Amino acid sequence: MRKLDRDFYRRDTTEAAQVLLGKIIVVNTADGRLSGRIVETESYSxxxxxxHSTKGRTPRTEVMFGExxxxxxxxxxxxxxxxxIVSHPDDVPGGVLIRALEPIEGIEQMRQNRGMESITALCSGPGKLTQAMQIDKSLLGEDLLGDRLYVVDDGVDVGEIVARxxxxVTLAADRLLRFYPAKYRQWVSRP
DNA sequence: TTGCGGATTTCCT
DNA sequence: GGAAATCCGCAAC
Structure with a gap:
């Protein structure tokens, strides 16, 4: 289990959206450790x-212009x-939206957070996974090389990646910038 | 200072 | 398959 280093995130945003698939997001909360495998992403380069970052540098989007x-x-x-996850080459903004996770650690806590039993419904959507993982604005700007919120690689091979x-999104709706591994189809928000 | 649109989910029909 | 729920950022007044 290797924590991803700074250089991992310092690359083309769309490429990052694809290599992040299969990696594991870990959150250390007051209620224990929660983690889940990234199985669906979108690129916003x-x-x-x-x-959001294309509309200009504002207090809201400031983080995406940062490191x-x-x-x-x-x-x-x-x-x-x-x-x-803010991922971009130096000097340009960009981020990868995390759309779905396969729950790994703290599943009971996630069920409690979400108020439902179905394990596939716990994190199959961007709003769902943040609720399950107890992610809110207190983690805005958090450094992923810290100990509260980070991403690790356990070496799994996700296999073929599908682009959708x-x-x-109403603008540039024809671009295939949503990604998920074919074999994790059951966990994604919309296969 | 006000008004509007949005990278969504859930529940109802 | 459609609408409601309901807050924030930003642009315009």
């Missing part, structure tokens, strides 16, 4: 009309948090 390897978390539709249009 520099110049993409659908990316790679930090967490960008935002609140949407008044009730959901979404988590992104992104969900809920």
């Amino acid at each position: 520099f110049g993409d009309p659908a990316a 790679a390897g930090h967490a960008y978390i935002y609140f949407i539709h008044g009730l959901h948090h979404c988590m992104n 249009p992104r969900i809920g």
